[in-house]
Amino acid sequence: MKKNLLIIGAGGVAQVAAYKAAMHNDVLGDIHIASRTLSKCEGIVAGILEKKALKRPGILAAHQLDAMDVEATKALIRRTKSQIVINAGSAFLNMSVLRACMDVGAAYIDTAIHEDPSRICETPPWYGNYEWTHRDECERKGVTAILGAGFDPGVVNAYAALAAQRLFDRIDSIDIIDVNAGSHGRYFATNFDPEINFREFTGTVWSWQDSQWTSNSMFEVSRTDDLPVVGTHKTYLTGHDEIHSLSANLGVPDVRFWMGFGEHYINVFTVLKNLGLLSEQPVTTAEGLEVVPLKVVKAVLPDPVSLAPDYVGKTFIGDLIRGVRDGVETEVLIYNISDHEEAFAETDSQAISYTAGVPATAAAMLIATGQWECHRMANVEELPPLPFLDLLGRMGLPTRVRDARGDWAFEELDLPEPELVAVRTGKVS
Template sequence: MPVPGHALVIGAGGVSSVAVHKMAMNPDIFGTVTLASRTLSKCDAIAASVKDRTGETVATHQIDADDVDATAALIDKVKPDLLVNLALPYQDLTLMEACLKTGVPYLDTANYEPKDTAKFEYSWQWDYQDRFRDAGLMALLGSGFDPGVTSVFASWLKKHHFDRIRTLDILDCNGGDHGQAFATNFNPEINIREVTAPARHYENGDWVETPALSHKQSFDFPEVGEKNMYMMYHEELESLVTHLPEIERARFWMTFGDAYLTHLEVLQNVGMTRIDPITYQGQEIVPLQFLKAVLPEPAGLGATTKGKTCIGDIATGTPKGGGDEITKYLFNVCDHEEAYRETGNQAVSYTTGVPAMIGAAMMLQGTWSGTGVFNMEQFDPDPFMDMLNKHGLPWEVRDLDDPLKF
């Protein structure tokens, strides 16, 4: 039996809250959990909730994750076995640098983004491959739901059902209602940057770019119902077509309600989604960052959010052993209210925080191991899929008559 490990979690939002609660619920894997963020009071609030719900103690620290030396000093002080980055994607590279400086493995849930450009790609982190390999360290990228579970879903389908996956569609539906006129269920700045960026999908060896939210179709989601979903770009497409090169077409779809899109259009039209700085009363501000400050905090939406999420993969291709093409739909349904009862957070945070915990468990227990920088689909999916069933994100696979048409 592996010795329980020590995870240092950076970041104190809703995803972090879920991950830390779930780590504390598994002390046989996570013997020690340390939580650090720029705002110590947020860490202390999570630690108090964990103590109340599980009886476990979580140590807390204040840290500026943009400061490599300060982060390295904290790592040297607390001596973790793994750094779990649940801060913002802007901080991925500084935290990877701190891990290299101190000899500690690294895990995150989202790829690096430069602050001044809404650009979503793995190139910056993949460039760390040689440095992590030469240091004998492992970095696991994108251990959330999408990316993360959706990538594992694809590799599980390939392992158990397909000789070759020809087309892959990832569908993300949040059927929850939080009762707010306009709010985002995860970090507003990241959410709006993603939604307003041009859509891209992979087809026949090339990336095809289209205007944001220009392609829509309806889909009947299990336990949620029929919703409009829109094609957009998401980073797991890049890693999946790299590591499953037989894929001819890969697309990502996300649902949005009419009210959300109307608010977003107005905010765009008045310049509130801009990410370039402007000068106001002698001070430089970024409109989108100001908007984030006035919108509801996603971590505070759990108490009022009702409904379910449904996220999964639709794959079409040649079945094991050959024959006519088949289509499989592999998905998870998560209930907002059940997630809140367990961890005090809504399902969007839950569906990302639980896979972060599972990815950390895979690394601490040595189930997934290696030196260098890895994406989720590069490892055996079975132990991860087993833990999803055991820790609150059960999945189901169904046969479909046809691939997703568009």
């Protein structure tokens, strides 16, 4: 059984992961939080202690770390005797933290795909460009590396695996729908790191259609759905992490990601983009200062963590899956509803951070208990979905399933036995 957890990052997702880890330190052991800004880590520790969130007395410590420094990261892992590392920092850190974990033998978890700061919306497959190039090394060294263990990617991948293994004989399409029906009361803000947020939407939108990569422009393709709890929402076809692994691992001909945007967000985004303020390329001011426009925009926007106290409303994230079961065309919606105010009351964070941070800690717990200790690199859909979804329900992210019969809590489902054809890798739960 693995013990002791190091969380890298001090933003909203890392904060939620830390709170939840503290609530389960009987399983995870010592909890360490590290980032470049020590005061942010110390603030998370103080918040956890103020809420008396530690399940039992134990070590909860803050550390300063530049996680781009592989040797420094390795040294901290060894010093804290951490056997599991959650990389909840910037997606720019993935390859550095993964390298440190592979070198010292610690299990690795992240919540988003790696990004190269100099490139935006690279040609697919993104995992194939970076993380997957280390699959052989992970397996050779027996290192567990779980990729994309947030909500999307992460939980939505588990939803897809559940559908492939238990609910369908053949899946024809997976449409992942993400809607934030909440409000933070600010004129304009992003719900997580503005630099990462904007980079997702400034280039080509890649989706998997008719078993091939298809390109579109942002806000070019939309759909409208009547969704449980949050109602009718318009969403836009968007490139996203999980498309790249699901298209490779599940053999489904159509995998698409749809995200909800309000007209105000689209208008502000369009102005910023057209003015060149979302560019990652440096420009020189009249005073001779070299600045990156995107970093300037990030600096003047609200810190996403600061949005949490005023956030109201709910989020919807789910998989709309179509295919065939027992010779009948079938449609199933597997989803979660989260509440911003409830997330803040528990973890001092809004629901978008909550939905990404809770799964990362759940993944760490499954590694600690051996259920996801796979000794190789894996995306979430390659791992048993049932223990993950069951644990998430107990940790505050319940799953519901809507089909032709009605709308069901995950615990109410009468699931058939798993089929033996779940994923191309041949691994089934």
